[in-house]
Amino acid sequence: MSLRWRITLAIALVSTLVALALSLTVHFAYAYRQAEQARQLQTQRLELALEEYDRTGQPGLRSQLNDPKLPDRLREAASEGGTAAMVTQTPQGAVVWAALSTTGGDTLSLRSSYQPQLDDRASLDRVLLMGAAALIATGTGAGVVIGARLSRRLRHAAAAAARVADGDYSTRVSAAVGGRSRDEAAELAQAVDAMSSALQNRLQAERQVTADIAHELRTPLTGLTTAAELLPEGRSTELVRGRIAVLRDLVEDVLEVARLDTATELPELSDIAVGDFVTRRVATYSSEPEVRVATETVVATDPRRLERVLANLVSNAYNHGRPPVVVEVDGPRVRVRDHGPGFPDEVLAEGPGRFRKGSGGGHGLGLTIAVGQARVLGARLSFTNADADGGAVAVLELPVSEGEDAPGR
Incomplete structure (x- = not known):
């Protein structure tokens, strides 16, 4: 009730x-x-x-x-x-x-x-x-009026708080609640606004620090890369170059996460056939997964960001799961599945976390970047485990605007 x-x-x-x-x-x-x-x-x-x-x-x-x-x-x-x-x-x-x-x-x-x-x-x-x-x-009529007014204000406050949780820090709950009365609902809205402002400032500071550190690391990393190229060939040189490559990928990933955190990234839309796009991109991987196209659909999306999401999902399937890795395309829906132990419980409950490493190595930013890029595309990325014979399942649902081809058409 x-x-x-x-x-x-x-x-x-x-x-x-x-x-x-x-x-x-x-x-x-x-x-x-x-x-x-x-x-x-x-x-x-x-x-x-x-x-x-x-x-x-x-x-x-x-x-x-x-x-x-x-x-x-x-x-x-x-x-x-x-x-x-x-x-x-x-x-x-x-x-x-x-x-x-x-x-x-x-x-x-x-x-x-x-x-x-x-x-x-x-x-x-x-x-x-x-x-x-x-x-x-x-009395009942007065109760309906009073209850409706309070309920409406609280629903507006909840909707505004949800927008804040989604990253729209310009939203103010007190403005959504409205009214000049200084009651408990107004006090709650002011407290949520204060918490939102404090959280926004803290996140902004953390993002800035992360971006600054990653950016400052680029200069010495470039020097290390150049110096490593001048080393004589040998086992030690290969190890140094390999560690530098890992460090370079880490810095680039951290910078990408920092850019995605600003919520200012915009997609560059192009019309692509999802099934054909996924088939051609997957064919470039050294361990080529199986691709199944059930229904072809043309959507307006950012090819570069979509390729980034697809690459991270497939890489995660090979690094933390077991073959065979199957990529299924059904209209605007792309499903990546492996046959390994599945996603950990914390990923299923809370979503991917930064630097949350699995048993396959890596630095734990792949799924985080995939989620961030999917958000820029306006897509929905969900994670589940298969019930039949095990394995992790990641499902990317691309947005389909009115007038575009839908599944089965």
Whole structure:
């Protein structure tokens, strides 16, 4: 249940309880007041009847002497002296009684119908019922309005926070929440904005440091490469040149990650046939994987970045998996699968991490670069493990704009 309906339900419940409490209070107070007034009036009438009886010796005002229908409890109370009155329920309806003892020891009583008072109380109960219904309806309506407003503000805040999480650090949650009220939602939005600004500054500093270090390493690395070319041929020279090549690739990868982190990279779009493109690019690898094209599709994408993603996925399959490596093309969807142990649990749960190395060596930036380049292309790159006979599966889904060829067309 959403927060909106929780608030509505809570206000409706409180409104119901308040309406019930007020209605019961008014009902019982009015009933008590009615009974008290009826007893007082019946007592006054009986005293007048007693005066008539003392003067004429005959009961007056419809009073009766030693009425056999008089309740025993009232008869006993009258015999103790004074005037007693009570309201009772009889098969003929509600009755108000009054009784007292005469000087001769007899019991003089007076009985009247209590039904008019009950009719008045029923009319009051109907009014109370309509008032309670109006109160509940008003409270529920107010709950819907209040809950909808708060829920809408929180949804806007959540959407803005999601955009921040996706890298749009210019988004401000407080602007998305809106309103001038200084309530908890506004305080939450301000706290998220402050956290976003602090995180943005920290990430920017880290990216700048990473880019600066990688850039500064290029100059000495160029010198090392030149010096290595001047060394005499031999085993030691080959080892030095190999380590320099690894270092050069690492520096280039770090610079590429730094550029992708800035979220300013833009693709240079061209129309390409995905199946033909993948087949030709894969054929250049020394360990050529198997390519299967189920459906050919023409998409507008950046060939250089797509080739980079494809190369990293295939290289990762050979370095950390086992042959055979199969590349399947189905329209704008490219699936790369090996038959090794599969992706680690942390990759499946959190995605690729920088410098997270597998058993096949490398410096752990290949999948990170692939994800970053896919993001620039507007594509979706997902990682799973095959259930049948094991192996890691990476699926790249290229965006298809309206008017382009779709699978099966």
